Amino acid sequence: MDLSVRIGSLRLKTPIMSASGCFGYGVEYADVVDLSTLGAVVVKGLFLKERAGHPPPRIVETPAGMLNAIGLQGIGVHRFVREKLPELRAKGATVIVNICGTTIDEYVEVARVLSEAEGVAAIELNISCPNIKEGGITFGCHLGNTHDVVSAVRRATPLPLIPKLTPNVTDVASFAQAAEEAGADAVSLVNTFLAMAIDVETRRPRLSNGMGGLSGPAIRPIAVRMVYECARRVRIPIIGMGGITSAADVLEFLIAGATAVQVGTATFVDPFIFGKLESGLRDYMSRHAIERVAELVGTLEMPGGTRR
Amino acid sequence: MPVDVDAEVLFSTRLSDDYAVIGFRAPAIAGAIRPGQFVMIRTARGDVPLLRRPYSVFDRLRDADGRPVGFSIFNKRVGTGSRLLSEATPGATFSCLGPLGRPFTLPRAGSEAWMVAGGTGLAPFATLSEELAAEGARRRLFYGARTGAELFCVDRFEPIGVDMVLATEDGTRGETGRVTVPLARELAARSGAPPVALYACGPEAMLQAVAALAARYGLTCEVATERRMGCGMGGCYSCVIAVRTPAGGTRFARSCLEGPVFSAADIVWDDVDR
Ligand SMILES: Cc1cc2nc3c(=O)[nH]c(=O)nc-3n(C[C@H](O)[C@H](O)[C@H](O)COP(=O)(O)O)c2cc1C
Numbered sequence: 001m002d003l004s005v006r007i008g009s010l011r012l013k014t015p016i017m018s019a020s021g022c023f024g025y026g027v028e029y030a031d032v033v034d035l036s037t038l039g040a041v042v043v044k045g046l047f048l049k050e051r052a053g054h055p056p057p058r059i060v061e062t063p064a065g066m067l068n069a070i071g072l073q074g075i076g077v078h079r080f081v082r083e084k085l086p087e088l089r090a091k092g093a094t095v096i097v098n099i100c101g102t103t104i105d106e107y108v109e110v111a112r113v114l115s116e117a118e119g120v121a122a123i124e125l126n127i128s129c130p131n132i133k134e135g136g137i138t139f140g141c142h143l144g145n146t147h148d149v150v151s152a153v154r155r156a157t158p159l160p161l162i163p164k165l166t167p168n169v170t171d172v173a174s175f176a177q178a179a180e181e182a183g184a185d186a187v188s189l190v191n192t193f194l195a196m197a198i199d200v201e202t203r204r205p206r207l208s209n210g211m212g213g214l215s216g217p218a219i220r221p222i223a224v225r226m227v228y229e230c231a232r233r234v235r236i237p238i239i240g241m242g243g244i245t246s247a248a249d250v251l252e253f254l255i256a257g258a259t260a261v262q263v264g265t266a267t268f269v270d271p272f273i274f275g276k277l278e279s280g281l282r283d284y285m286s287r288h289a290i291e292r293v294a295e296l297v298g299t300l301e302m303p304g305g306t307r308r
Numbered sequence: 309m310p311v312d313v314d315a316e317v318l319f320s321t322r323l324s325d326d327y328a329v330i331g332f333r334a335p336a337i338a339g340a341i342r343p344g345q346f347v348m349i350r351t352a353r354g355d356v357p358l359l360r361r362p363y364s365v366f367d368r369l370r371d372a373d374g375r376p377v378g379f380s381i382f383n384k385r386v387g388t389g390s391r392l393l394s395e396a397t398p399g400a401t402f403s404c405l406g407p408l409g410r411p412f413t414l415p416r417a418g419s420e421a422w423m424v425a426g427g428t429g430l431a432p433f434a435t436l437s438e439e440l441a442a443e444g445a446r447r448r449l450f451y452g453a454r455t456g457a458e459l460f461c462v463d464r465f466e467p468i469g470v471d472m473v474l475a476t477e478d479g480t481r482g483e484t485g486r487v488t489v490p491l492a493r494e495l496a497a498r499s500g501a502p503p504v505a506l507y508a509c510g511p512e513a514m515l516q517a518v519a520a521l522a523a524r525y526g527l528t529c530e531v532a533t534e535r536r537m538g539c540g541m542g543g544c545y546s547c548v549i550a551v552r553t554p555a556g557g558t559r560f561a562r563s564c565l566e567g568p569v570f571s572a573a574d575i576v577w578d579d580v581d582r
Binding site: 021022023024028029031032044052053055056057058059060061063064065066068070073216217218245265267268269270271272 | 309310312350355356357358359360403405535536538539541542543544545546547548549550559560565578
């Protein structure tokens with residue numbers, strides 16, 4: 001049975017990865033999870049410099065999901081390369097680094113630093129964080145800006161480049177197209193949905209930042225729909241995510257058109273979930289006599305007999 | 309190294325409408341628990357509530373031969389997760405991930421240990437008292453609650469030689485007022501020797517007051533914080549607390565990894581209502 005998939009020039013052992021911001025820098029889990037068994041470890045979003053993040057409370061639970069406004073607390077790309085990357089390499093992890101910027105120059109500089117480092121497999125371009133004022137989502141909500149930042153980083157790095165799209169737009173597939181035209185090797189989606197929760201007793205928002213991003217099972221059907229829409233409009237591979245908690249959820253994304261998936265919120269509940277998802281996927285494949293997981297990608301049967 | 313076990317509820321002892329001590333069978337966790345550590349408990353099997361809840365370990369449970377077989381928690385019913393736990397009956401199982409976090413450090417030989425607990429902040433002091441007994445240190449527990457009916461498990465501590473000082477805000481048991489009132493008085497009355505190490509767990513306003521007393525008398529003080537947590541493993545960066553950096557600045561530290569026990573002097577307290 002072959003679980004490997006290709007994302008541009010990158011070959012992943014399995015189609016199942018951790019999602020950025022939900023698995024720290026990966027090293028936090030090195031004692032309890034064999035990082036080399038994941039398709040990839042996608043690390044927390046990194047700027048050029050360290051960032052403090054928002055004051056707590058940073059999360060609040062909602063029905064079948066949660067809101068977060070972490071504010072991209074992080075150690076900056078240089079410390080990451082010095083302090084975290086060597087351990088990730090030693091553990092045999094395939095490392096995808098999620099990068100952020102407040103300006104195009106910052107994205108380019110972070111990408112350059114990572115391209116010169118040893119042990120980075122790909123760059124995920126975070127143009128979709130809803131929780132910071134400048135940068136992030138402002139690139140991801142405007143087609144021209146998406147094109148500009150992707151092309152600029154494309155010129156700066158030979159690494160596989162994966163813009164991560166926001167669902168907070170009317171037509172996400174047009175953003176996937178803009179990324180493809182600008183030279184992206186793949187796109188990943190979805191980041192979180194901008195959302196809000198209010199404490200009615202105090203009439204205050206439940207998060208210090210006011211608003212936050214919704215993730216978890218609550219968003220899965222919308223995420224699946226968005227992956228499906230993108231798959232019909234671009235040729236580059238799609239990495240799907242949003243509320244995955246089971247092997248059936250992984251399969252939904254693959255069938256909708258994702259080549260690979262990421263698991264975020266569910267790893268908070270079960271840090272050992274990756275092995276369980278993989279074995280569930282294997283069970284399905286043997287039940288359906290499928291030899292290569294890639295055969296499953298985009299195999300949705302639409303009523304009326306047209307595929308996809 | 310934390311493990312995830314399906315832990316069976318061994319008992320649920322109701323202390324009042326809202327409070328209960330709940331025991332879980334989890335030998336793999338119990339053997340490794342250090343005082344101050346916590347366990348992440350999944351309170352439902354499905355997606356609601358989704359996230360695990362952090363619980364400080366109350367007692368380490370042992371079998372007739374003294375082998376660790378499980379642990380108990382001190383549960384206060386506040387939201388959905390704690391309500392599901394409070395309704396659990398023996399035989400039910402819950403996924404428990406632990407033990408997690410940085411434990412208390414024991415005082416230097418010859419020190420007295422003064423523990424300060426507010427409300428459910430009592431939890432970590434059962435195992436800490438036992439551990440300290442092995443060191444032969446004099447142990448005092450300053451324990452406060454809003455009202456006498458919410459001072460629980462007092463007889464859990466007296467038989468193991470812990471001196472109790474009780475306080476309630478409404479004066480229905482022990483001294484009247486916050487627990488930091490008798491603490492401040494006893495600290496002022498000390499002659500200086502032997503040294504005292506302070507340990508505190510409870511509302512952050514109380515932790516902050518204890519930290520201020522420790523600073524005034526130059527005492528070592530560790531506080532067990534209880535921030536809202538997402539994962540307990542360092543993955544989500546939600547349970548942060550502001551701490552001082554060596555360079556004189558501040559940064560947000562993850563209380564699940566660097567805590568939940570911190571040296572009180574390291575914490576930069578929020579402006580909490582006192
Ligand atoms: C606490 C938290 C932090 C996150 N941080 C990042 C981040 O740094 N960069 C990023 O691209 N996405 C971040 N995300 C979004 C996730 O990677 C993912 O896109 C989203 O949560 C949907 O997947 P899920 O439902 O499986 O969590 C974060 C999500 C959460 C819940």
